[in-house]
Amino acid sequence: MTKQTFPNSLLPKNINALAAYSSAKSQKLTGSTWLNANESPYSKTIELSLSDLNRYPDPQPESVIQAYAQYAQLDKDQVVMTRGADEGIELLVRTYCKSGEDSIALFLPTYGMYKVTADSHNVTINALTQDLLLQGSSEQIVTAVGNSKLVFICNPNNPTGSTTELSKISAIAKALENKAIVVVDEAYIEFCPEQTASSLLQDFDNIVVLRTLSKAFALAGLRTGFMLANTKLLAPIRKVIAPYPVSRVVAKIAEQALQADAITQMRRQVTILNRAKTTLVQWLKECSAVDKVLDGQGNFVTVQLSNKADIDKAMQSGLIMRPFTLYEQDNWLRISIGNEQELEQVKNWLDALNAQQ
Incomplete structure (x- = not known):
């Protein structure tokens, strides 16, 4: 045969x-x-005692959400837990972009998963440059963004380490109100916490902040991230996300990692x-x-x-x-x-x- x-x-x-x-x-x-x-x-030493793995986990574990909200100085309804920041990227593209019609804007060179995610969902790439992001005016950037539905700003940027001023992120978000969502990927923000855009959420409904426990929290093997945004923006995300995205084991370890000590x-x-x-x-x-x-x-x-x-x-x-x-x-x-x-x-x-x- x-x-x-x-x-x-x-x-x-x-x-x-x-x-x-x-x-x-x-x-x-x-x-x-x-x-x-x-x-x-x-490396971390983790102690676990679980006797209920025969039951499905809480889709969004309350204790972890509460702990991260406190850490990020936000309300708990502004936090969604994801399987690494990568799932946050995928959820945003899948939820807010129409396949074959919409585009996302990104500033090259930058993290490669934005492009891979868009390509896998048949969403066009509007490839801009880090030079434009860092040296161009907010007006020039918004013009270049055009009709893109999502604007990804990796801050600090991987692999260059450059940072975008919060005043510029704020100006871009304001100009794109009701037109596009500004996604600020803060995987490395713990190394420069004063640069976080989370404070902008009180003023903007079109800003999303992506976080992770993979870097400074030393839990890359856990694959745990968080999406921070206002409730209206997160509502459709909550409809699209998998029914049980966070295992009970992951939730327990993440809860320990977010304790004060x-x-x-x-x-x-x-x-x-x-x-x-x-x-x-x-x-x-x-x-x-x-x-x-x-x-x-x-x-x-x-x-x-x-x-x-x-x-x-x-x-x-x-x-x-x-x-x-x-x-x-x-x-x-x-x-x-x-x-x-x-x-x-x-x-x-x-x-x-x-x-x-």
């Missing part, structure tokens, strides 16, 4: 042509020092990581093999090297960082802020590059 191949004719054209998001963990790499996924170097510990770790980042930036600027350092916010530093082969050598030695093609050049590298021992491996690599010059 001849084995039949799967007929691609069954696939919609947009899915057949889809370029999947390539995450740091999707690449089957081997190494000893992992600084490629913007993970926290701090755990938040204090998280902030202490952020202070340590920000200090370590300052040191790493200095090392990079002193390295003759490094052409440019993007000194932005977040638990990472993105740099351009003179020679791409130096990146390959680091990877081959077991020092795993994230190579990027930015601005049509393939010699960029994003380095996550690890612990003291991990960053010492980066220092050794940089010292070796200096010795070659």
